[in-house]
Amino acid sequence: MKRFSIQRRLLLLLIGSLVLAWGAMLAAGYGKARAEIHELADARLQQGARTLMALDLKRLARLAHADAAMPIDADADADHDGSSRPLAFQAWGDNGQLLLASAGAPAATFWPDEGYATRTIDGRDWRSYTLRDRRHEYRVSVLEPLALREHPVHELAWRMGQVLLWALPLLAALVWISIRRGLEPLARLSDAIGLRDAGNLEPIRPPRIPAEAETVVAALNRLLERLAHSLDKERAFTADAAHELRTPLAAIKVQAEVALGARDEESRRRAIGQVIAGVDRSTHLAEQLLLLARLEHADAAAWQPVDLGRVAADVVARRAGEAAAKGLDVEVAAAPDCTLPGDPATLAILLDNLLDNAIKYGKDGGHIRVGVRRDPGAVSLSVVDDGEGVGAADRARLRDRFFRVAGSAAPGSGLGLSIVEKIAVAHGGVVEFDAGLEGRGLGVSVRFDAPQAQR
Amino acid sequence: MRLLLVEDDPILGDGVAAGLKQAGFTVDWTRDGRSAQLALETTAYELVVLDLGLPRVSGMDVLRQLRARSSDLPVLILTARDTVDDRVAGLEAGADDYLVKPFALSELVARIRALHRRAHGRSIDAIRYRDMVLVPDSLTVTRADETITLSGRECAILVELLEHRGTALSRARLEESLYGWNEEIESNAVEVHISNLRKKLGSDLIRTIRGVGYLVPKDAA
Numbered sequence: 001m002k003r004f005s006i007q008r009r010l011l012l013l014l015i016g017s018l019v020l021a022w023g024a025m026l027a028a029g030y031g032k033a034r035a036e037i038h039e040l041a042d043a044r045l046q047q048g049a050r051t052l053m054a055l056d057l058k059r060l061a062r063l064a065h066a067d068a069a070m071p072i073d074a075d076a077d078a079d080h081d082g083s084s085r086p087l088a089f090q091a092w093g094d095n096g097q098l099l100l101a102s103a104g105a106p107a108a109t110f111w112p113d114e115g116y117a118t119r120t121i122d123g124r125d126w127r128s129y130t131l132r133d134r135r136h137e138y139r140v141s142v143l144e145p146l147a148l149r150e151h152p153v154h155e156l157a158w159r160m161g162q163v164l165l166w167a168l169p170l171l172a173a174l175v176w177i178s179i180r181r182g183l184e185p186l187a188r189l190s191d192a193i194g195l196r197d198a199g200n201l202e203p204i205r206p207p208r209i210p211a212e213a214e215t216v217v218a219a220l221n222r223l224l225e226r227l228a229h230s231l232d233k234e235r236a237f238t239a240d241a242a243h244e245l246r247t248p249l250a251a252i253k254v255q256a257e258v259a260l261g262a263r264d265e266e267s268r269r270r271a272i273g274q275v276i277a278g279v280d281r282s283t284h285l286a287e288q289l290l291l292l293a294r295l296e297h298a299d300a301a302a303w304q305p306v307d308l309g310r311v312a313a314d315v316v317a318r319r320a321g322e323a324a325a326k327g328l329d330v331e332v333a334a335a336p337d338c339t340l341p342g343d344p345a346t347l348a349i350l351l352d353n354l355l356d357n358a359i360k361y362g363k364d365g366g367h368i369r370v371g372v373r374r375d376p377g378a379v380s381l382s383v384v385d386d387g388e389g390v391g392a393a394d395r396a397r398l399r400d401r402f403f404r405v406a407g408s409a410a411p412g413s414g415l416g417l418s419i420v421e422k423i424a425v426a427h428g429g430v431v432e433f434d435a436g437l438e439g440r441g442l443g444v445s446v447r448f449d450a451p452q453a454q455r
Numbered sequence: 456m457r458l459l460l461v462e463d464d465p466i467l468g469d470g471v472a473a474g475l476k477q478a479g480f481t482v483d484w485t486r487d488g489r490s491a492q493l494a495l496e497t498t499a500y501e502l503v504v505l506d507l508g509l510p511r512v513s514g515m516d517v518l519r520q521l522r523a524r525s526s527d528l529p530v531l532i533l534t535a536r537d538t539v540d541d542r543v544a545g546l547e548a549g550a551d552d553y554l555v556k557p558f559a560l561s562e563l564v565a566r567i568r569a570l571h572r573r574a575h576g577r578s579i580d581a582i583r584y585r586d587m588v589l590v591p592d593s594l595t596v597t598r599a600d601e602t603i604t605l606s607g608r609e610c611a612i613l614v615e616l617l618e619h620r621g622t623a624l625s626r627a628r629l630e631e632s633l634y635g636w637n638e639e640i641e642s643n644a645v646e647v648h649i650s651n652l653r654k655k656l657g658s659d660l661i662r663t664i665r666g667v668g669y670l671v672p673k674d675a676a
Contacts, residue, residue, distance in 0.1 A: 263477075
């Protein structure tokens with residue numbers, strides 16, 4: 001897998017841009033140099049033609065013969081410049097008759113126009129300048145092979161290219177080192193983060209933070225803070241859960257040992273009965289913990305319209321026998337049309353937990369009132385009793401996981417109201433605790449937002 | 456040996472109480488901190504087994520109050536909280552030992568015996584007196600290659616007398632060390648046990664001080 005690297009990206013971008021810029025510079029320089037070399041050579045041609053024109057034909061003929069010893073060779077290496085080379089020339093009569101030609105001159109045909117021309121003669125490109133002498137009615141063409149001019153141009157381009165060939169790798173190395181050095185604070189930062197142990201959730205505070213990394217570090221620190229907070233909560237929960245799980249396990253173990261060591265049948269049976277009760281309690285606790293865990297991932301997609309009044313009637317019907325056995329009077333007052341979108345199963349658990357508490361802490365001959373009411377834009381549910389009740393100070397802690405009111409005689413895990421809270425919140429509800437019937441006992445109400453139109 | 460168990464969990468408390476009784480201890484069980492404080496003020500215990508997470512008054516407060524009264528009663532803490540901080544807090548508040556739930560009953564019994572021995576300045580669980588060695592764990596007395604087996608209550612009375620040798624212990628005091636709160640006391644049980652002990656170990660071991668109680672004299676050696 002190819003890793004995304006800022007360093008590699010920067011290196012490629014910088015070197016790419018450099019090569020591009022250099023290439024453009026080279027091309028522009030080459031073009032300009034070439035144009036200038038041509039201009040210079042043209043000027044020389046013209047000047048040569050004017051010089052020859054100053055001579056008469058006889059002298060020209062002599063000059064042409066003297067040139068025979070030094071033939072013009074466009075490919076000669078000896079003299080790239082060519083400025084010192086004698087020029088090839090032809091003299092033509094106005095009637096198109098070749099009067100004379102220098103030794104190096106090509107077998108060019110008559111050229112009627114005056115001035116510069118680029119001509120192909122015997123497969124080679126020549127540049128010529130033709131000047132006419134009006135008095136003597138003849139013209140002189142000065143000729144130069146174009147290849148002779150291209151040579152210094154190519155030479156120049158090659159030299160520039162050579163410099164580039166050496167400079168480019170050197171420059172790449174320099175760019176690479178610069179990038180590395182430039183990114184060093186980032187590397188140090190990542191080392192500082194990488195070398196931390198997993199448990200360290202302290203904010204990252206390197207001695208120097210590059211401005212570019214500041215936002216990243218700040219965001220990272222905020223994340224660490226949130227993480228530490230939720231980890232603390234989890235730790236507290238784990239400690240509580242450990243306590244709540246270990247006590248029933250200890251009880252089971254001790255009772256089993258008592259059964260093993262019992263000397264008479266009756267105490268052995270009793271201890272085994274206690275083992276079973278302990279296992280039941282642990283099972284209940286485990287179920288509640290699992291329920292809490294499942295509620296963490298409540299899925300609103302599976303919701304359907306739930307008539308809270310019907311849920312209340314069902315739940316109360318299931319617990320009616322238990323309540324009657326404790327001498328408690330349970331009454332349901334459900335208004336019609338108390339429907340809200342939700343999960344019927346968990347809403348039933350919510351109500352069942354509230355009712356279970358009311359029965360557990362109810363007094364003989366006491367009352368429990370279950371109410372479902374429609375308010376504008378909301379549906380409210382309440383379970384009110386006149387049992388033991390909870391002091392105002394303890395009410396605030398009721399929804400904490402594993403919290404149990406000190407001195408509670410009835411067995412319980414302290415998770416029931418946490419589950420109620422969680423289910424209510426998952427359905428957008430708010431749980432409130434208050435005094436119960438006639439100022440005694442406990443009253444719990446849950447208010448869900450539910451528009452009337454929802455049916 | 457009479458000890459106080461303070462544990463709010465009904466099943467665990469019931470089990471520990473039953474288990475300690477099986478091991479020959481006399482156990483009073485209270486379920487909350489306030490009752491524990493009351494029991495400690497009114498009854499002479501030799502050891503307390505204390506849960507920390509108690510309703511009304513926490514186990515830690517019971518312990519602190521006990522130490523504030525400068526009582527050096529051995530206290531063994533039973534708790535589900537097992538972090539080092541929890542242990543340190545418990546031990547610094549004046550606990551003598553610490554047992555984390557879930558635990559084995561046999562370990563709890565062994566630790567109670569060890570604490571009790573230490574409180575009486577012994578390091579092995581055997582009491583020497585003249586030519587005999589009493590091992591409460593096995594309810595045996597060894598004397599010149601002869602091993603005599605005692606009943607649980609006989610042993611308890613003998614331990615009590617040997618641990619307070621030189622002091623006469625009343626019948627009521629001995630009964631207290633034999634019976635917990637809810638146990639019915641048989642009217643002449645102590646006399647019966649003393650007479651059995653005399654039969655098994657010789658009549659000169661336990662002396663009767665009329666109108667006061669029973670006495671094992673201090674070892675001349």
